[in-house]
Amino acid sequence: MSTSxxxxxxxxxxxxxxxxxxxxxxxxxxxxxxxxxxxxxxxNQSSDEEEQHLxxxxxxxxxxxxxFVSIPDHLVSLAALEHLGYNSETATxxxxxxxxxxxxxxxxxxDNTDNGVLFIDVAEGHLxxxxxxxxxxxxxWLHCMNLYGINRELQEAIMDPKFKSIRLTESCKFLVRDTxxxxxxxxxxxxxxxxxxxxxxxxxxxxxxxxxxxRSGQWSISNSLRMVPxxxxxxxxxxAATTAALRALGHTTIYKGIDQASITGLFxxxxxxxxxxxVSPPRCDFSGRQADLYxxxxxxxxxxxxxxxxxxxTCSGVVIIHASIPNSVMESLSAPDIQFIYWPxxxxxxxxxxxxxxxxxxxxxxxxxxxxxxxxxxxGKPNAVIGRMRSPNEIxxxxxxxxxxxxxxxxYVFKGEDGDILLEESSSVTVFPLTSRQFEAxxxxxxxxxxxxxxxxxxxxxLICIS
Numbered sequence: 001m002s003t004s005x006x007x008x009x010x011x012x013x014x015x016x017x018x019x020x021x022x023x024x025x026x027x028x029x030x031x032x033x034x035x036x037x038x039x040x041x042x043x044n045q046s047s048d049e050e051e052q053h054l055x056x057x058x059x060x061x062x063x064x065x066x067x068f069v070s071i072p073d074h075l076v077s078l079a080a081l082e083h084l085g086y087n088s089e090t091a092t093x094x095x096x097x098x099x100x101x102x103x104x105x106x107x108x109x110x111d112n113t114d115n116g117v118l119f120i121d122v123a124e125g126h127l128x129x130x131x132x133x134x135x136x137x138x139x140x141w142l143h144c145m146n147l148y149g150i151n152r153e154l155q156e157a158i159m160d161p162k163f164k165s166i167r168l169t170e171s172c173k174f175l176v177r178d179t180x181x182x183x184x185x186x187x188x189x190x191x192x193x194x195x196x197x198x199x200x201x202x203x204x205x206x207x208x209x210x211x212x213x214x215r216s217g218q219w220s221i222s223n224s225l226r227m228v229p230x231x232x233x234x235x236x237x238x239x240a241a242t243t244a245a246l247r248a249l250g251h252t253t254i255y256k257g258i259d260q261a262s263i264t265g266l267f268x269x270x271x272x273x274x275x276x277x278x279v280s281p282p283r284c285d286f287s288g289r290q291a292d293l294y295x296x297x298x299x300x301x302x303x304x305x306x307x308x309x310x311x312x313x314t315c316s317g318v319v320i321i322h323a324s325i326p327n328s329v330m331e332s333l334s335a336p337d338i339q340f341i342y343w344p345x346x347x348x349x350x351x352x353x354x355x356x357x358x359x360x361x362x363x364x365x366x367x368x369x370x371x372x373x374x375x376x377x378x379x380g381k382p383n384a385v386i387g388r389m390r391s392p393n394e395i396x397x398x399x400x401x402x403x404x405x406x407x408x409x410x411x412y413v414f415k416g417e418d419g420d421i422l423l424e425e426s427s428s429v430t431v432f433p434l435t436s437r438q439f440e441a442x443x444x445x446x447x448x449x450x451x452x453x454x455x456x457x458x459x460x461x462x463l464i465c466i467s
Contacts (some may be wrong), residue, residue, distance in 0.1 A: 010076040014198040018466045033101040034079030037068040044189040050435045084180045090149025132173040134382045144172045182313040185261035237322040237438040251324045254295035254399045257306030260317030288355035297410035310439045329426040341376035349392035356386035372419045378409040
């Protein structure tokens with residue numbers, strides 16, 4: 001399939017589903033800029049329930065309607081590049097490169113091949129030879145993003161001061177790439193939801209006696225999702241969700257904020273958890289050369305990460321995962337299976353130094369590689385910062401990730417296959433979806449807290465990290 005072919009593989013909305021949505025006033029026809037407007041309750045598999053405050057009655061589909069969002073009509077398109085976050089000039093340059101692909105190998109994913117170069121890889125590849133920064137100076141970040149050709153909307157999302165403490169845990173280029181991937185997964189989730197609606201419509205059409213909720217655009221995928229036990233009927237920032245750990249007597253609950261499109265393989269058809277989709281690749285705090293499972297001990301850390309995902313990718317479904325482990329299981333673990341390591345110990349500094357630089361662990365640190373579970377302090381700086389160091393002694397308390405009360409944030413890291421099995425066999429997992437209304441309320445609370453902090457700053461005796 002050529003890039004000029006309006007082919008089925010890259011269409012985000014299945015044609016029959018698109019017609020149904022258009023007829024019901026829930027989507028526009030394709031616009032001249034390669035986008036279309038779609039109702040927020042028809043984005044992904046769970047958006048109907050997460051956006052239930054928005055009316056489904058047909059309204060004027062315009063750029064000013066809060067009920068609709070613009071998406072590209074095709075996953076592979078100029079509009080898709082602009083949706084990812086490139087400005088018009090840069091997107092056009094990348095699109096021309098894609099359309100003038102040289103003959104021979106490698107081929108593109110649209111060239112009727114199973115192993116073609118992915119469009120998202122070409123989009124990310126534009127950043128390869130550009131400079132990077134992890135400086136605390138915002139001007140340097142903006143300079144880099146201008147060199148990348150990033151549009152103002154994405155620059156503002158990444159640089160939002162309410163998320164500065166998280167932003168500075170990574171580099172500029174990493175966060176731009178991560179946002180591209182978030183937005184691309186979100187569009188693929190829209191495509192998958194459209195396919196499911198289309199299949200449901202075909203099944204319904206084969207059963208004339210059934211209702212026509214699908215053909216009228218009223219059918220909700222999220223209703224069927226709610227039948228699975230792992231997806232909570234409560235939302236991520238509801239009181240019931242935020243206090244769930246208090247009610248889980250005799251259990252330790254740990255947390256992870258993540259986009260919903262990343263966890264499609266978290267549960268099999270029988271409801272059994274498979275944590276492979278949650279692993280963090282090296283180099284991480286306690287993982288220099290292998291992928292491990294990272295969870296936050298403090299729910300607010302997971303909330304902060306979840307909200308930063310939503311801030312950077314408004315089409316993404318976002319969730320907070322609770323993994324609840326019986327205290328009896330935790331108490332049954334002893335060295336070498338479980339290890340604890342906290343700031344300001346010299347071992348913590350050394351472990352961070354070696355893992356973040358991808359170095360082989362010295363003999364005194366091998367116990368952290370062999371453990372099933374490592375519990376310890378979170379480092380709040382990116383690999384580029386740690387990578388420039390000559391000694392672990394250069395790591396300071398300013399490099400520790402903090403909670404809102406000024407405490408040191410803690411993580412649970414399940415190491416390798418043994419750690420995966422430990423978590424799989426001992427934990428119960430619940431997924432709480434984050435609604436747009438809760439996200440907006442969270443932003444407002446943090447904005448108020450940030451303003452109060454700025455007002456008190458001249459007389460403050462200690463630094464409060466808004467996270």
